[in-house]
Amino acid sequence: MKPDYNQYRILIVEDNPGDQLLVEEYLGEHLQKASIFQANTFKAFRQIYFNEHGNFNIILLDLSLPDISRENLIEEARKISQTNPVIILTGYGDLDFAVKALSLGVSDYLVKDTINALVLYKSILYALERHRVVQSLKESEKRYMELFQLxxxxxxxxxxxxxxxxxxxxxxxxxxxxxxxxxxxxxxxxxxxxxxxxxxxxxxxxxxxxxxxxxxxxxxxxxxxxxxxxxxxxxxxxxxxxxxxxxxxxVTEKLRHMTAIEIQNDRLRDIAWTQSHIVRAPVARLIGLVDLIKTGGLSDEEKETYLGHVVSSAEEVDVIIKDIVDKSQSVIKD
Amino acid sequence: MSHQVIIVDDDPVVVLMMKHLIIRHELSAAPLVFRNGLEAIQFLEKDYTREENYIILLDLNMPVMDGWKFLEALKAFASPENTMVFIVTSSSDKTDKESVGTNEFVLDFFIKPIVSDTVLSLKVLIDKHLVNK
The missing domain is CATH 3.30.450.20 (PAS domain)
Structure with a gap:
């Protein structure tokens, strides 16, 4: 296998100096540029983690630490490191507990006696890859939730x-x-x-x-x-x-505007109807009367009657035009 | 064969002018006048005979029974051969003209006012219709 020249920052939480050394050796076989940090208690883990602002690619966590029970350890460790992948290293092969650990968000559960440099290296690579995929999924989910929310x-x-x-x-x-x-x-x-x-x-x-x-x-x-x-x-x-x-x-506003426009249209149609039907009647009458008077052959009495009709027809036109003006103004007002 | 001129219009001034012109141009010496379609129909139902020719000057917009309903009612008993309807309306609305354009009784459509020339062209149309009959 080719040596890995990528930069890694790895935090080993382990109280047993022998195991510490062993893990470091395993790591060194494949990782050429790894910065290794050591914590031998839970308290030290917390301190180093915050001092380094959580800037680790991976955390290797021994389950038996002197200052915390293994039941509490995983949950407490996840609280500190919410996003970095964590691999459990333990002396006990406890399958039930391993399953529970994975369900709490731990990337892998390795029994110290069964690992070697390659197994550890592969576990780290898988954990990092899975972490990357999960992060991008979370980001895309977040992005879509934002599209929805915003x-x-x-x-x-x-x-x-x-x-x-x-x-x-x-x-x-x-x-x-x-x-x-x-x-x-x-x-x-x-x-x-x-x-x-x-x-x-x-x-x-x-x-x-x-x-x-x-x-x-x-x-x-x-x-x-x-x-x-x-x-x-x-x-x-x-x-x-x-x-x-x-x-x-x-579309409430839009509909309101539409209704207003329809009412206006009705008024305009009314005006158009008035112009074509009502105004035409006295105007036609006027033209006819003037034609009759002009062409002659009327007695004085007839002429008098027709002139009277001319006047009343003209007055009728006047009334109708006033009505149209009123209606037009009500259209303009709206 | 004689003919009867009938004016159906609710505007008394229009009726006065039409009567004057019809008499002046000798279309008829005594045209009959009705103020709406119903009065005219009631008269025709009683009086109509195949031996007479009827020239009807019909307004469209009238109270009680308008010109369109009058034309409908006419179908029941009259024949287009001796019943000639001329629409005379003050409306310059094109749809009015279109809606009566195909009626079998209607010979022509005039927009008011009726003047001497209108009556003269009426006479020509009537003569042509009666010759072709």
Whole structure:
């Protein structure tokens, strides 16, 4: 096997000087550039760890130290070194305890009599590699949780079976006004302001894949205010459950604007109708009357009558135009 | 064969002018006037005969029974051969013209005001219709 020239900082926690020497020898066979630190009590371990700011690649931990019981040792050691990989070195081959140790986050459990330089070296390499993978997983999980938590759009995850909320982001908490605790004690029912929940579930199950559901849904905020939302959904596995992630877009304002525009449109249509039907009538009458008077053949009496109609038709036009002006002003005001 | 001119319009001034022009241009000496479709239909139901020709100047927007409903009711007993309807409306709304455009009774569509020229072109259309009959 080729010598390993990578830099390592290794802390050996071991009270037996013979074992200390042996471990150091084993390490030296493969690691050419290892800085070895020694602690022979639990107290010394803690001190060195903090003095060096936890800057170790790996910790080799003997289970039998003079100042702590082996039952407490692992948990206490994990408290000190939360992220660095720890390999247990022990004189006893106790399988049950080994399994328990691994479950507490220990990377490996080695019995001193059975190891040699290569076994120790391999254990360290595996522990470091596993550590690296776990760290990057944790980072990616953190990154995705941040994407969820920091999203400016309200997001929530709910259980498809129970319809209970499994997670909500900060934006949802702020928008709806419920605390995270309240949300997590809710099912979808508490959010819906009307009986549209069944329609939502039907739309949800209609087809797979991420999509924005058609239409809007009516939700109630914690202050009782009712809002209209558009919902985008996708399926997600969440803590072992079949869940759905939902993004809610509040379209209440948008709908209000639309309604206002529709009312204005109605008014404008009304004005257009008035112009084409009501205004036309007296105007047509005026044109006809003037034509009659102009073409002659009228008696004085007839002429008098028609002129009277000219005046009243002109007055009628005036009234209608005033009405249109009023209606137009009400459109402009809004 | 004689003909009967019927004005159906709720605007008395319009009626006055139409009457004047119809008499002046000798389309009829005594046109009949009805203020809405229902009055006109009630008259025609009683009076209608195949031996007479009817020239109806029909307004569209009227109270009680408007021009469209009048045309519907006419179908029940009248024949387009001797019943000639001219729509006379103040509306310049194109959809009005389109919706009566295909009616079998309607010969033409006029937008108010009715002036001398309108009555003269009416006479030409009536003569043509009666010759082709």
């Amino acid at each position: 999203s400016p759009a309200p997001l929530w995850v709910f259980d498809q079976t129970t319809r209970a909320f499994l997670d909500v982001n900060e934006s949802a908490i702020q928008h709806y006004g419920y605390s995270q605790h309240e949300f997590l004690s809710f099912t979808l029912n508490q959010l819906w302001a009307d009986d549209g929940l069944d329609a939502f579930i039907t739309a949800l199950n209609a087809s797979p894949g991420p999509r924005t559901l058609p239409g809007t849904y009516k939700h109630r905020k914690s202050n009782g205010e009712e809002i209209f939302v558009e919902l985008s959904i996708n399926a997600i596995h969440f803590k072992g459950l079949q869940a759905t992630i939902v993004q809610a877009s509040d």
